[in-house]
Amino acid sequence: xxxxxxxxxxxxxxxxxxxxxxxxxxxxxxxxxxxxxxxxxxxxxxxxxxxxxxxxxxxxxxxxxxxxxxxxxxxxxxxxxxxxxxxxxxxxxxxxxxxxxxxxxxxxxxxxxxxxxxxxxxxxxxxxxxxxxxxxxxxxxxxxxxxxxxxxxxxxxxxxxxxxxxxxxxxxxxxxxxxxxxxxxxxxxxxxxxxxxxxxxxxxxxxxxxxxxxxxxxxxxxxxxxxxxxxxxxxxxxxxxxxxxxxxxxxxxxxxxxxxxxxxxxxxxxxxxxxxxxxxxxxxxxxxxxxxxxxxxxxxxxxxxxxxxxxxxxxxxxxxxxxxxxxxxxxxxxxxxxxxxxxxxxxxxxxxxxxxxxxxxxxxxxxxxxxxxxxxxxxxxxxxxxxxxxxxxxxxxxxxxxxxxxxxxxxxxxxxxxxxxxxxxxxxxxxxxxxxxxxxxxxxxxxxxxxxxxxxxxxxxxxxxxxxxxxxxxxxxxxxxxxxxxxxxx
Amino acid sequence: xxxxxxxxxxxxxxxxxxxxxxxxxxxxxxxxxxxxxxxxxxxxxxxxxxxxxxxxxxxxxxxxxxxxxxxxxxxxxxxxxxxxxxxxxxxxxxx
Numbered sequence: 001x002x003x004x005x006x007x008x009x010x011x012x013x014x015x016x017x018x019x020x021x022x023x024x025x026x027x028x029x030x031x032x033x034x035x036x037x038x039x040x041x042x043x044x045x046x047x048x049x050x051x052x053x054x055x056x057x058x059x060x061x062x063x064x065x066x067x068x069x070x071x072x073x074x075x076x077x078x079x080x081x082x083x084x085x086x087x088x089x090x091x092x093x094x095x096x097x098x099x100x101x102x103x104x105x106x107x108x109x110x111x112x113x114x115x116x117x118x119x120x121x122x123x124x125x126x127x128x129x130x131x132x133x134x135x136x137x138x139x140x141x142x143x144x145x146x147x148x149x150x151x152x153x154x155x156x157x158x159x160x161x162x163x164x165x166x167x168x169x170x171x172x173x174x175x176x177x178x179x180x181x182x183x184x185x186x187x188x189x190x191x192x193x194x195x196x197x198x199x200x201x202x203x204x205x206x207x208x209x210x211x212x213x214x215x216x217x218x219x220x221x222x223x224x225x226x227x228x229x230x231x232x233x234x235x236x237x238x239x240x241x242x243x244x245x246x247x248x249x250x251x252x253x254x255x256x257x258x259x260x261x262x263x264x265x266x267x268x269x270x271x272x273x274x275x276x277x278x279x280x281x282x283x284x285x286x287x288x289x290x291x292x293x294x295x296x297x298x299x300x301x302x303x304x305x306x307x308x309x310x311x312x313x314x315x316x317x318x319x320x321x322x323x324x325x326x327x328x329x330x331x332x333x334x335x336x337x338x339x340x341x342x343x344x345x346x347x348x349x350x351x352x353x354x355x356x357x358x359x360x361x362x363x364x365x366x367x368x369x370x371x372x373x374x375x376x377x378x379x380x381x382x383x384x385x386x387x388x389x390x391x392x393x394x395x396x397x398x399x400x401x402x403x404x405x406x407x408x409x410x411x412x413x414x415x416x417x418x419x420x421x422x423x424x425x426x427x428x429x430x431x432x433x434x435x436x437x438x439x440x441x442x443x444x445x446x447x448x449x450x451x452x453x454x455x456x457x458x459x460x461x462x463x464x465x466x467x468x469x470x471x472x473x474x475x476x477x478x479x480x481x482x483x484x485x486x487x488x489x490x
Numbered sequence: 491x492x493x494x495x496x497x498x499x500x501x502x503x504x505x506x507x508x509x510x511x512x513x514x515x516x517x518x519x520x521x522x523x524x525x526x527x528x529x530x531x532x533x534x535x536x537x538x539x540x541x542x543x544x545x546x547x548x549x550x551x552x553x554x555x556x557x558x559x560x561x562x563x564x565x566x567x568x569x570x571x572x573x574x575x576x577x578x579x580x581x582x583x584x585x
Contacts, residue, residue, distance in 0.1 A: 101565040200545045214544050240553065244546045312528040323505060330506075332578055337571035343583050348508035360507055364498070364517065365524055367505040378528065383541030385534050390542060422520065423527050439545025464545075 004029035006486075009073055009173040009227035016062065016072050023058035023072025027051050027116050030074040034118055034171045037490075040141045042156075042166040044079045045087050046119040054116045061114065070234050071114025076166045076175040079120035080127055081107045081218075082207040090209040091125045091135035094329045094354025096336040104207025105239045106176060106218045113234035118172055122162025125356045126326065127183055127211045130428040131418065132161025134358040142191055142412050143169040143487035147453035150488065154412040154454070157187030157428075163221045164191035169490050174222035174231045178208060180215045181314050182408075182432025185444035188221055189407035189457025192446040192485065194474070195221035196228050199465045200439035201246035203232075204239030212321035213244075215314075215436050225445060225474040229253035232467065248465060256468035257475040262296030264473065267400035271307035272431060281406045281456065284448045288404055288458045291480035292473070300400050304392040309385050310434040311426060316369050316382035317437070322359075323366025329354060361422065390438040397463050402473050405431050407444040407457035431459060441467045443474050446483040455483075492522040 004026055007015070015021045031048045051074065058072040082088050082100035089095050103111070111117070122140040124132055132140045132155055140162040142154040156165040160177035164187035167175050177184035179197035188195030196219045203218040210216060220231035233254065238247040268289060273282065289299050331337035331350025338353045340346035355363065369378035396403065408428055418425050435442040441464075444457040458477065462470035493501075495514045498521065502509045509517065567573040 098569050101562075101568060240551075243550055244544065246546065247551075306534070309531055309534055312531050315524065316528050316531075327506075331571060332580060333566075334569035335571070340581060343581055344506065345508075346581055347506040348503075351506055352508040355507065361517070361520060361524075363505050363507065364501050365521060368493075368501050368521070368525075371501070371504060380541050381531050381536060382528075383543060384536035384539040385531055387539055387542035388534065388536070390545065421523070423523060 002029040002032065005033045005170040007173070008224050009222055009230060010224065012073055012173055013070070013230070023055040023062070023116060024052065026072060027055035027074050030118060030172060033169070037143070037169045037171055040143060040165050040169055041138055042122055042140045042162040042169065042171060043076070043119045044089055044091065044122050044137050044162070047086055047117065050086070051116050051118050058114050058116060068112060068114035070110065070230065073115050073173050074118050075110065075115045076119060076121045076163060076172040077107050077117050078123055078160055078163050078176050078178060080123055080178050080209045081176060082209070083107055083117070083120065086120065088120065088209070089137070090127070091123045091137055092354060092356070092359065093136045094335045094351070098334050100207070102207060105204035105241060106208065106235045109237060110176070110234055115234065121166055121175055124159035124161065125359050126209065126322070127159040127178055127180060128322070128358050128362055129158040130182070130186055130425055131155040132158040133415070134356055136356060139415060140165045143490055144192060144412060144454055145488060153415045155190065155415055157190035157412060159183040160187050160221060164188055164193055164195070167191070167193045167221050167223060168487060174220055174227055176218060176235065177221045178216055178218050179436065180211050180318060181436045182429035184219045184221060185432045185442055185457070185459055186408050186428055188444040189446070189455065190412040192455030192483065192487070193221060193223050194225055194228050194443065194445045195219060196232060196441065196443040196467065196470065197436070198232060198236065198467050199441045201244050202236050202465065202467070204237070204242040204245045206239055206241040210325040212318040213325060214321060215318060225471055225478045226254060226257055228443070229257060229471050246465070251468055253467060253471055256471045258472060259476060259479070261292065261473055261476050264297040264402065264469070265400040266292050266297050266299050266473070267302040267396050267403040268299050269302050269304045269307065269396070269403060269405060271304050272405045278410060280450050281409060284456045285404070285406050285458065288447055288477060291477055292404065294480070295476045297473070302396045302400060302403070304396060304434065306385065306388045306392050307434055310389055310437055311430055313382045313385045313389065313437060314433045315365070315426060316378050317386060319362040319366035320370050320379050321366070323363045323370065326359070326363055358422070386437050389434055393438045393440060402469055403461040405459045405461065407431060407459040411450045411452070411454035411456055435461050440464060441470050443470050445474050445478055445481070447477070447481050448483065449485065493518050493525065
């Protein structure tokens with residue numbers, strides 16, 4: 001362990017600016033931590049030589065006075081972002097051997113800002129999962145453990161589980177994630193870090209391996225709200241290569257952290273208090289409400305009446321889009337090929353060998369709900385309910401500025417729990433999916449520990465393209481929570 | 491809604507995923523559970539509601555219809571499992 005790996009991203013940046021450390025020093029310290037924490041299986045591909053070469057170039061830029069906003073800061077990239085010349089797997093066997101000839105816009109933006117990538121981070125296969133257990137490269141492990149049973153391995157959440165584990169274990173200062181139904185926020189909550197899924201359209205999807213295109217959105221995962229604000233500023237921006245990227249100026253997110261939330265109205269949705277919500281989750285939520293009140297904000301009870309339909313809506317819309325997006329894996333242009341007597345047989349054999357069980361299940365469901373005779377009953381119906389869910393939020397935001405909810409219904413669970421039924425696993429995302437369907441920004445920050453010593457997260461949801469208010473409120477909550485605990489051994 | 495083995499076989503054919511006979515019954519069970527779970531949407535009144543295909547209700551942007559790249563066949567074929575003479579190769583499709 002080195003002191004340098006315990007700096008926040010903002011602190012490391014400030015030291016670099018003052019010349020108190022160098023990009024090479026920071027990068028070396030983090031590479032050592034990546035090696036020390038390899039048992040967490042957070043990385044699929046490590047790129048230390050590349051990182052050190054980039055760090056030297058970064059130090060040279062700083063001497064010349066041309067350093068960017070994230071120059072010299074070691075980060076990790078979820079292995080769903082295509083990276084030029086660096087193997088990209090989506091944690092699937094079907095992309096075996098794929099080395100992209102181009103760079104995703106978001107990882108390219110980070111590079112342009114000077115960030116140093118230490119490699120590609122583990123995830124659920126094609127980002128489909130809430131535990132990181134569907135990865136073809138084995139699960140990433142949560143650096144946190146239960147007080148009652150420190151030997152039991154826990155999941156880091158998913159799908160951005162490698163990203164969350166790497167940030168929590170101080171292997172990187174920040175990491176990219178992607179979020180389709182909670183894949184940034186739920187792992188952030190499980191690993192005691194902060195992550196934000198920005199508004200749909202804020203970050204370009206170009207070069208991100210597609211799962212469900214109307215929902216997928218990239219965002220930062222880091223240890224503080226300020227770190228996420230800095231990183232989102234570098235990732236976001238209009239990109240003509242993504243037709244749903246929005247042509248809006250990227251605000252100075254860091255400047256939004258004024259600490260002043262007096263008079264802000266914070267919505268507390270009644271529907272997020274289902275029967276059987278654990279007392280621990282409910283308590284941490286109450287604490288969050290109290291912190292905001294103390295800071296001069298006003299909690300307001302609101303209704304989001306279609307909340308209970310978000311999960312079934314998502315599990316029609318997302319697999320439908322996935323079945324269409326994943327049709328491109330044909331064993332022909334890239335990835336793994338299994339020979340067949342005919343073209344169709346080659347497709348079917350390659351896809352059977354390449355896709356894991358959860359991905360297959362979702363492709364099959366998606367294929368079914370889009371098939372002739374069932375399209376209206378399932379897909380069109382789900383799209384209509386999606387509009388009602390989005391409308392619930394629109395109406396709520398006529399009276400409130402931000403919404404506060406728990407991030408997940410439980411703390412991190414064991415590697416061997418929640419395995420029997422896919423629907424039980426999906427319930428992890430019950431609080432994050434509605435935001436995704438409505439395309440709104442959602443941030444998770446650590447708010448406390450469970451009785452067994454595991455992090456619990458709270459979620460802040462904002463108006464479209466109002467990440468600034470989300471950051472501002474999150475900054476106040478972060479100070480009140482005082483959560484600076486590291487997992488054992490980190 | 492429950493799916494039987496022959497329905498699963500038909501869906502798998504549409505999805506171009508080869509399934510072994512022994513995989514069909516468990517999948518029929520799993521997929522039926524999922525369909526039963528999403529069935530609850532039928533209780534929502536959606537009369538007169540427009541389906542929402544995207545949250546970005548901004549319309550699709552237009553761009554000039556110009557060639558912006560090309561001559562990168564080598565790059566495109568670099569990841570092909572099998573390629574020859576500047577082409578992807580496939581099993582014979584015409585006898």
